[in-house]
Amino acid sequence: MQKQIAVIRGDGIGPEIVNQALLVLDEIARRYGHTFRYVDVDMGGCAIDRWGEPLPAAELDKCLASDSVLLGAVGGPKWEGMPGDKRPEKGLLALRAGMGLYANNRPAKLWPQLAGASPLKASIVEKGIDFLVVRELIGGVYFGAHRTEEVDGELVATDVMPYSEHEIERIGRIGFETAQKRRKKLCCVDKANVLDTSRLWRRVMHRLQSEYPDVAYSEMFVDNAAMQLCKDPSQFDVIVTENMFGDILSDEASMITGSIGMIPSSSLGEGSRGLYEPIHGSAPDIAGQDKANPIGTILSAAMMLRYSFDAPAEADAIERAVSAVLDEGLRTGDMMSEGCTLVGCAAMGKAILAHL
Numbered sequence: 001m002q003k004q005i006a007v008i009r010g011d012g013i014g015p016e017i018v019n020q021a022l023l024v025l026d027e028i029a030r031r032y033g034h035t036f037r038y039v040d041v042d043m044g045g046c047a048i049d050r051w052g053e054p055l056p057a058a059e060l061d062k063c064l065a066s067d068s069v070l071l072g073a074v075g076g077p078k079w080e081g082m083p084g085d086k087r088p089e090k091g092l093l094a095l096r097a098g099m100g101l102y103a104n105n106r107p108a109k110l111w112p113q114l115a116g117a118s119p120l121k122a123s124i125v126e127k128g129i130d131f132l133v134v135r136e137l138i139g140g141v142y143f144g145a146h147r148t149e150e151v152d153g154e155l156v157a158t159d160v161m162p163y164s165e166h167e168i169e170r171i172g173r174i175g176f177e178t179a180q181k182r183r184k185k186l187c188c189v190d191k192a193n194v195l196d197t198s199r200l201w202r203r204v205m206h207r208l209q210s211e212y213p214d215v216a217y218s219e220m221f222v223d224n225a226a227m228q229l230c231k232d233p234s235q236f237d238v239i240v241t242e243n244m245f246g247d248i249l250s251d252e253a254s255m256i257t258g259s260i261g262m263i264p265s266s267s268l269g270e271g272s273r274g275l276y277e278p279i280h281g282s283a284p285d286i287a288g289q290d291k292a293n294p295i296g297t298i299l300s301a302a303m304m305l306r307y308s309f310d311a312p313a314e315a316d317a318i319e320r321a322v323s324a325v326l327d328e329g330l331r332t333g334d335m336m337s338e339g340c341t342l343v344g345c346a347a348m349g350k351a352i353l354a355h356l
């Protein structure tokens with residue numbers, strides 16, 4: 001196959017981890033007879049420095065003209081004082097909205113080799129952690145109106161959290177369909193005891209439920225879900241939830257699986273073009289020091305092969321190679337434990353290449 005991939009290295013550790021993922025994709029292309037053409041895209045802090053805005057229209061166009069997008073991470077202290085619309089994260093929100101990516105898919109899987117790195121008790125981890133958070137990505141409070149005004153001599157801030165039925169239905173269907181491909185359990189996480197948006201989510205989900213009789217459907221308040229993820233994560237298969245709850249729960253999910261550096265994600269809309277990125281940020285504290293874990297980005301490339309390019313054998317090969325280096329005891333600092341060998345970002349990438 002021939003594919004064009006838009007590559008956003010971004011800021012902080014972004015360039016280091018993306019470079020390792022590209023070496024892996026090159027090796028996959030060589031072994032399986034594919035051609036991947038990479039198109040560099042500026043987004044985030046580096047785009048602000050170069051173009052004065054986090055995602056210039058021409059850069060978004062390059063993504064829209066590609067078969068998929070691979071992203072490292074954006075942001076950092078350098079741009080933190082910038083006004084709201086000139087911040088690196090705005091580029092990310094604009095990219096998701098511009099590409100119409102409403103479904104963010106974040107697997108939380110404990111690699112058995114990393115069981116010791118989970119902060120949870122062994123008795124909890126032993127039961128296994130393997131679930132997936134399907135997060136609505138372009139609606140809710142992150143995309144509603146934001147306002148700060150003076151009322152009666154003090155500042156009052158308001159953030160609006162809108163959801164319409166069609167937005168809920170399309171992500172709800174992804175939740176049910178994803179569950180059908182896994183262990184057939186779907187839990188809708190919300191705050192229906194307080195929020196109208198959550199009550200609308202439930203109404204729409206109940207309507208959809210009858211179309212997916214093979215899926216065991218349940219509902220949970222988000223505060224309880226945050227607790228249950230620590231108490232017994234093995235109870236979950238697929239969680240579907242709105243934008244902000246998904247943002248928070250998926251970070252919690254990454255922590256209990258050992259390291260934030262291991263988790264990939266996909267964001268999809270209509271059609272096969274997606275955005276693939278690790279779930280962590282630009283880690284400015286370790287940027288440029290060859291300390292970053294590139295596995296989340298490498299596994300994101302594997303997800304791209306699986307979900308956008310319909311190449312499951314190639315994706316399996318990458319995941320097997322990652323498992324093999326973990327078996328060998330190689331660890332970057334974020335997941336280091338006693339008896340293992342500490343390696344840097346480039347050495348970790350090289351070891352994965354050697355196992356492909």
Ligand code: NAD
Nearest residue numbers: 073074075076260261280281282283284285286292293334
């Ligand atoms: P972060 O995820 O960048 O870092 C949190 C901690 O995890 C740090 O100690 C970091 O060193 C470590 N870490 C993260 N990824 C790692 C990896 N691959 N290997 C080893 N260690 C890793 O979160 P933060 O510190 O809250 O944010 C830093 C910047 O990133 C901020 O500007 C934030 O806005 C931005 N951010 C960007 C994205 C994105 O691009 N999608 C997501 C989250 C945060």
